[in-house]
Amino acid sequence: xxxxxxxxxxxxxxxxxxxxxxxxxxxxxxxxxxxxxxxxxxxxxxxxxxxxxxxxxxxxxxxxxxxxxxxxxxxxxxxxxxxxxxxxxxxxxxxxxxxxxxxxxxxxxxxxxxxxxxxxxxxxxxxxxxxxxxxxxxxxxxxxxxxxxxxxxxxxxxxxxxxxxxxxxxxxxxxxxxxxxxxxxxxxxxxxxxxxxxxxxxxxxxxxxxxxxxxxxxxxxxxxxxxxxxxxxxxxxxxxxxxxxxxxxxxxxxxxxxxxxxxxxxxxxxxxxxxxxxxxxxxxxxxxxxxxxxxxxxxxxxxxxxxxxxxxxxxxxxxxxxxxxxxxxxxxxxxxxxxxxxxxxxxxxxxxxxxxxxxxxxxxxxxxxxxxxxxxxxxxxxxxxxxxxxxxxxxxxxxxxxxxxxxxxxxxxxxxxxxxxxxxxxxxxxxxxxxxxxxxxxxxxxxxxxxxxxxxxxxxxxxxxxxxxxxxxxxxxxxxxxxxxxxxxxxxxxxxx
Amino acid sequence: xxxxxxxxxxxxxxxxxxxxxxxxxxxxxxxxxxxxxxxxxxxxxxxxxxxxxxxxxxxxxxxxxxxxxxxxxxxxxxxxxxxxxxxxxxxxxxxxxxxxxxxxxxxxxxxxxxxxxxxxxxxxxxxxxxxxxxxxxxxxxxxxxxxxxxxxxxxxxxxxxxxxxxxxxxxxxxx
Numbered sequence: 150x151x152x153x154x155x156x157x158x159x160x161x162x163x164x165x166x167x168x169x170x171x172x173x174x175x176x177x178x179x180x181x182x183x184x185x186x187x188x189x190x191x192x193x194x195x196x197x198x199x200x201x202x203x204x205x206x207x208x209x210x211x212x213x214x215x216x217x218x219x220x221x222x223x224x225x226x227x228x229x230x231x232x233x234x235x236x237x238x239x240x241x242x243x244x245x246x247x248x249x250x251x252x253x254x255x256x257x258x259x260x261x262x263x264x265x266x267x268x269x270x271x272x273x274x275x276x277x278x279x280x281x282x283x284x285x286x287x288x289x290x291x292x293x294x295x296x297x298x299x300x301x302x303x304x305x306x307x308x309x310x311x312x313x314x315x316x317x318x319x320x321x322x323x324x325x326x327x328x329x330x331x332x333x334x335x336x337x338x339x340x341x342x343x344x345x346x347x348x349x350x351x352x353x354x355x356x357x358x359x360x361x362x363x364x365x366x367x368x369x370x371x372x373x374x375x376x377x378x379x380x381x382x383x384x385x386x387x388x389x390x391x392x393x394x395x396x397x398x399x400x401x402x403x404x405x406x407x408x409x410x411x412x413x414x415x416x417x418x419x420x421x422x423x424x425x426x427x428x429x430x431x432x433x434x435x436x437x438x439x440x441x442x443x444x445x446x447x448x449x450x451x452x453x454x455x456x457x458x459x460x461x462x463x464x465x466x467x468x469x470x471x472x473x474x475x476x477x478x479x480x481x482x483x484x485x486x487x488x489x490x491x492x493x494x495x496x497x498x499x500x501x502x503x504x505x506x507x508x509x510x511x512x513x514x515x516x517x518x519x520x521x522x523x524x525x526x527x528x529x530x531x532x533x534x535x536x537x538x539x540x541x542x543x544x545x546x547x548x549x550x551x552x553x554x555x556x557x558x559x560x561x562x563x564x565x566x567x568x569x570x571x572x573x574x575x576x577x578x579x580x581x582x583x584x585x586x587x588x589x590x591x592x593x594x595x596x597x598x599x600x601x602x603x604x605x606x607x608x609x610x611x612x613x614x615x616x617x618x619x620x621x622x623x624x625x626x627x628x629x630x631x632x633x634x635x636x637x638x639x640x641x642x643x644x645x646x
Numbered sequence: 647x648x649x650x651x652x653x654x655x656x657x658x659x660x661x662x663x664x665x666x667x668x669x670x671x672x673x674x675x676x677x678x679x680x681x682x683x684x685x686x687x688x689x690x691x692x693x694x695x696x697x698x699x700x701x702x703x704x705x706x707x708x709x710x711x712x713x714x715x716x717x718x719x720x721x722x723x724x725x726x727x728x729x730x731x732x733x734x735x736x737x738x739x740x741x742x743x744x745x746x747x748x749x750x751x752x753x754x755x756x757x758x759x760x761x762x763x764x765x766x767x768x769x770x771x772x773x774x775x776x777x778x779x780x781x782x783x784x785x786x787x788x789x790x791x792x793x794x795x796x797x798x799x800x801x802x803x804x805x806x807x808x809x810x811x812x813x814x815x816x817x818x819x820x821x
Contacts, residue, residue, distance in 0.1 A: 313778070316782070443758070446762045
């Protein structure tokens, strides 16, 4: 076991990126080096997963060093049952998106892989930071490589999408910065101890009025990131214009940060306000589920369809989290993980065919299943996974969310189920129009997936079935942490009544 | 098609003994019994006469159907056309699967797609995204207004500055 494993996880990709930047000139070697670095990162994540003590609710692998004493800023990192799966997801999807870009990215290859490695560092940093200052640095640092990935390597309308993405997210983060400063000064004035320590700040009980303002500021930041209806319009543009790797990371990891923020900050720092806003958020979640699914239904662009389906699926996540009971929250976290895997895989698959045909329009396809049977098989697996068929991950996640939300708001749970039906509608219809019906003669010479592309998809297939068949491997990580979180909220609920 | 039907026919034969006669004495009931019946639960049993007549009825219906099909399509092959002519509306209805697909399409699928299209083009693009883009437009507009005073001419800047100083001085000293 490596000491300081979290610091190694955060800084290893960054150091690898620096190494490539300084010492390597060749695109090809840099590419392989970046992939190798991301694999090493996966290898470092493994002992973290295996040595994680599932019976402990609090933070583990904690590292704390004084950083800027006069402002109470520490370098403080740790991982608990809520964040550990996200770290795994970030490391896994980073490797896959690097491997998936080998032939996709044609210009400035070296810089592309550097951006991905820097992004990986920042993503892991966001999930392990226990100091608000540190958290905010990683949160913002993440935007820069993502902005470059969309803006430099994206599609035709990439500048618009990149600017929209960055302005949207930045607007949200500034609200969050205000909230962070407000709790910093509030906590400081209440205790005399000015600190950015998230755990300390979370323990304090703040006045209701103050909580509501802070909650709303956090809410805007995280709702944009999730994205919740009606803050979602950056997502289709960003997804469509981003290169495959960008879409995978964006859907797989970046969206999860919004939901993670809800769990980590909104529910702990402002529990009273969170409870007060549950009806509103549950309503917005249900709107997102149905609305996202319906808009996905009529999309003409495959990537846009998957992007809107993300809005729908993330609605399940927020619905589960704000059900505020064990199965809802666990389902929400599991669904975050599932969505990362499944939607990541769908973007990967769309990217594979786009690389060959240079079109994402559904109407340009038709009947390609006979030409690319292997591709059609993988696509079918993830189509069914996205719908949430039993034995696949999303079924467990959605089921837990529905059980949890049915206890808290039965009407919404019933409406949310229609989202699953609609998801079968749009995914199967997509599949029918792309893979079946008469073959479009343009694609007579379409090549099936290469060995490298299969390697990209296979781990995702395995995980989808693993979660579906034996979810306990994944849910066991979160049991204790979620229990602790809910106990704290229950105390507040009791105190409120 | 025929092969699958043959397989299904064999399975149908096997299923019969599984349920047993009289009903609820078959293998499946003994197998599932301990799970389903907790002992206190009273489950209404069909009397032997009822189950016997039910079985007879279904056998009779089956045989009658087979016989009718045999007569219609093997013996008197002109009968189907005649019957169709006799019950024209009914024939058409059944020929078109009771128009189930059409009804389904116009009652469920088309409305959903129309509403979805409205949500996408009407709400998502023209309301929500319009508001989002308006923020950008307003910023651009304000910028384009303020840029006109940034002429880059030192004379203008100095002149404006002096006017400003005079205004400020008058304001401060007149109160």
